[in-house]
Amino acid sequence: MSELDPILDGVAAVFLVIGGLMSLAAGVGLLRFPDLHSRMHAATKPQVLGLLMFVLAAALTWRSWELVAIALLTWGVQILTAPVSAHMVGRAGYRSRHVRRDVLVVDELARAVDRIAHEDTARPELDEDRPSS
Amino acid sequence: MLETAMLITQTLLGAAVLCAVVRVFRGPSVLDRVIAVDVTLLVVSSMLLVDMIARDHRDFVLFVIAGAMIGFLGAVAIARFVPVRRTEQVARPHPTGAAADQPSTARTAGAEPSRPTSEVVDEEDPATSWFTALARSRREQQRQDDARREHEADSGAHRREEER
Numbered sequence: 001m002s003e004l005d006p007i008l009d010g011v012a013a014v015f016l017v018i019g020g021l022m023s024l025a026a027g028v029g030l031l032r033f034p035d036l037h038s039r040m041h042a043a044t045k046p047q048v049l050g051l052l053m054f055v056l057a058a059a060l061t062w063r064s065w066e067l068v069a070i071a072l073l074t075w076g077v078q079i080l081t082a083p084v085s086a087h088m089v090g091r092a093g094y095r096s097r098h099v100r101r102d103v104l105v106v107d108e109l110a111r112a113v114d115r116i117a118h119e120d121t122a123r124p125e126l127d128e129d130r131p132s133s
Numbered sequence: 134m135l136e137t138a139m140l141i142t143q144t145l146l147g148a149a150v151l152c153a154v155v156r157v158f159r160g161p162s163v164l165d166r167v168i169a170v171d172v173t174l175l176v177v178s179s180m181l182l183v184d185m186i187a188r189d190h191r192d193f194v195l196f197v198i199a200g201a202m203i204g205f206l207g208a209v210a211i212a213r214f215v216p217v218r219r220t221e222q223v224a225r226p227h228p229t230g231a232a233a234d235q236p237s238t239a240r241t242a243g244a245e246p247s248r249p250t251s252e253v254v255d256e257e258d259p260a261t262s263w264f265t266a267l268a269r270s271r272r273e274q275q276r277q278d279d280a281r282r283e284h285e286a287d288s289g290a291h292r293r294e295e296e297r
Contacts, residue, residue: 013138020145027152085208
């Protein structure tokens with residue numbers, strides 16, 4: 001087992017640096033991207049990939065099963081909660097007109113919203129600001 | 134080897150935090166700031182994890198788990214209460230084309246179905262007025278941006294209508 005240690009440590013070091021690069025990519029993306037939804041895309045990198053790299057590095061260096069379980073729990077919680085917040089933020093951003101339409105290629109949601117607003121009778125209370133026709 | 138890797142990684146993470154803080158400072162809307170704060174929290178807990186790995190101790194395990202668990206709560210809560218811009222700036226085209234002239238009321242951001250129709254979102258609740266003020270801090274510029282984009286979106290909408 002002892003001759004395996006430097007190899008494991010080296011792999012862990014590589015994982016560490018990759019995770020750091022992921023987080024840096026997120027920071028640069030937050031700075032450089034033009035609108036809210038593309039910034040959300042950049043912000044997911046440390047949430048999922050960066051944290052996965054760090055968790056793997058921790059599992060490789062600690063070599064103890066219960067700590068590996070804890071580290072994986074951290075990552076699993078992050079995987080479960082990141083989509084929730086991304087969904088809420090994206091929805092609020094779309095509804096409060098933070099979408100930059102000049103950088104959009106296609107907006108499929110707008111078509112659906114138009115169709116529903118046009119034919120809609122199902123949930124009129126959601127369309128309180130529309131003229132009832 | 135782990136020490137050099139830790140140095141490099143902490144430097145990268147620090148640069149990421151700096152970028153996110155700049156975005157918090159600049160970010161034109163609350164949602165941008167929320168995302169940046171979220172990333173900051175996550176990168177900080179990554180720093181704790183890296184420190185635990187490199188120095189081989191377990192002191193921060195609880196902090197890392199707690200950070201991963203509560204990190205999303207702030208984003209969800211703030212996204213629920215994002216203040217709404219008035220609908221005179223609505224960029225979305227209505228298929229009939231007649232709706233654009235209608236007097237507008239406020240549109241609710243995360244409207245629950247049970248919200249009574251008479252309620253106007255712009256009414257100030259004293260408990261949340263500080264938040265509204267914060268969120269409106271960049272409103273004037275947003276308004277100008279909106280006008281510009283709306284113009285562009287309108288031309289796109291006409292094109293789409295003709296396709297039908």
